[in-house]
Amino acid sequence: MSQAAPSRRVPLVNAANALTATRLALIPVFMAAVVGSGMTHAGWRVVAAMIFLAASLTDFVDGWIARHYGLVTAFGKVADPIADKALIGSALVLLSGYGHLSWWVTVVILARELGVTLLRFWVIRHGVIAASRGGKVKTGLQIAAIAWYLLPFPEPLAAVGPWLMAAAVVVTIATGLDYVVRAVRLRSA
16 A cells, blocks of 8 residues: 655745745835836836836746745745735836826726636635636736836837737736636536
């Protein structure tokens, strides 16, 4: 009779969780850089964009490390999506607050994020709705659009930002609808 291998206890303090914690710690630093720039000082806008991009990069790396090295923890499962939403949400609110992005865009994206989170709780007893490829594309487009808005591009290049954000909004809505369909199917199964 074969015996199952004992499960390995994953330490709370590990590289993946450290990156998630770093992302959380960078959010107020990023916000201070945006506020310091007033979205008018080019140097501080570049600093804010670099902090935002560095924090965003940790989002991609921490998940890969956790999965690749078997470092998935309960903390990471909760803190990672919170850090993601806090980073994107704070950037959108600041861009809208400074008049660089329409408030309806911020509301649509934040409503979708809240809706997907609520859907995940709604189906949690029936299974997990894993992140889709579309969700990863959505995140990538949101990051690219926000970074474009933050950087002080001259006018011909600055016009790319709204196009990136439009693509991000379309994919955000489409993936939100996909999550609704997947949640209903999971609850019905």
